[in-house]
Amino acid sequence: MSASAPATRELAELTGPEAAATLTADSIVVLPIGSIEHHGDHLPLATDLIMADVLSSRIVAQAAASGQDVWRLPPLAYTKSDEHHWAPGTFWIGADELLATLRSIGRSLAATPARTLVLFNGHGGNVALLGVALRELRRLYGLRTFAMSVAVPSGDGDSAGIGGPDEEGLGIHGGWGETSLLMHLRPELVHADRFKRAIPEGLSSNRLIGFGGAPVQFGWLSDDFGFDGLLGDPTGSTAEVGAGIATDLVARSVAGLAEIATFNPKGTS
Numbered sequence: 001m002s003a004s005a006p007a008t009r010e011l012a013e014l015t016g017p018e019a020a021a022t023l024t025a026d027s028i029v030v031l032p033i034g035s036i037e038h039h040g041d042h043l044p045l046a047t048d049l050i051m052a053d054v055l056s057s058r059i060v061a062q063a064a065a066s067g068q069d070v071w072r073l074p075p076l077a078y079t080k081s082d083e084h085h086w087a088p089g090t091f092w093i094g095a096d097e098l099l100a101t102l103r104s105i106g107r108s109l110a111a112t113p114a115r116t117l118v119l120f121n122g123h124g125g126n127v128a129l130l131g132v133a134l135r136e137l138r139r140l141y142g143l144r145t146f147a148m149s150v151a152v153p154s155g156d157g158d159s160a161g162i163g164g165p166d167e168e169g170l171g172i173h174g175g176w177g178e179t180s181l182l183m184h185l186r187p188e189l190v191h192a193d194r195f196k197r198a199i200p201e202g203l204s205s206n207r208l209i210g211f212g213g214a215p216v217q218f219g220w221l222s223d224d225f226g227f228d229g230l231l232g233d234p235t236g237s238t239a240e241v242g243a244g245i246a247t248d249l250v251a252r253s254v255a256g257l258a259e260i261a262t263f264n265p266k267g268t269s
């Protein structure tokens with residue numbers, strides 16, 4: 001970039017002409033994606049938005065400092081949180097609306113010189129749809145599309161070498177990893193006096209049915225488990241654990257952006 005290039009890496013802080021002059025076919029644009037949804041009575045509704053917003057800022061700043069041509073869009077706050085539809089304070093849009101929104105953002109990006117979009121997602125409920133969106137945007141607009149998620153340890157004690165309470169791999173919502181991350185990012189918003197264990201013990205006795213990569217998937221709503229929408233055990237969460245998770249995540253994501261910059265599915269350069 002030239003010496004007169006803008007100092008910011010926030011794309012929306014540029015003027016239109018600056019954006020047109022600064023972005024190139026090599027530019028990588030990161031879209032943070034959060035949610036406004038019930039996270040029990042110890043975490044704020046904006047938990048996923050805060051994680052996606054703050055961590056993507058750090059990632060883009062570090063990647064830019066290491067010479068990468070990377071930019072950040074303002075975060076998408078309202079997304080597909082229909083699993084928490086029953087909880088007051090959840091503000092969600094449907095799968096069709098989120099896909100349409102991502103399609104429109106991709107179309108808008110395709111009108112700039114940039115050709116690479118990275119979705120940086122803080123909400124697990126969006127993951128399946130983001131996979132659909134990556135292909136849609138590739139096919140419709142020829143964009144190079146990628147997704148990265150705020151992956152927090154499930155609290156099985158072996159993630160990133162950090163010991164933690166046993167959540168039986170079910171700490172997927174408001175549990176130890178996510179709560180620790182929030183204690184690091186926005187400690188004033190975490191209510192440590194309200195931590196309670198919310199692990200559906202009966203679920204782990206299933207041999208085939210489960211979350212994530214289990215052979216048999218199931219459709220669920222967050223009030224199916226009898227724990228007021230939580231799935232995890234925040235007991236023992238600390239800001240220090242959260243800081244470690246954040247450091248690892250940022251380093252891995254910065255490395256991911258470097259790989260994206262030169263990625264060629266044909267395997268040749």
Ligand SMILES: [Zn+2]
Nearest residue numbers: 047048174178
């Ligand atoms: Zn969350």
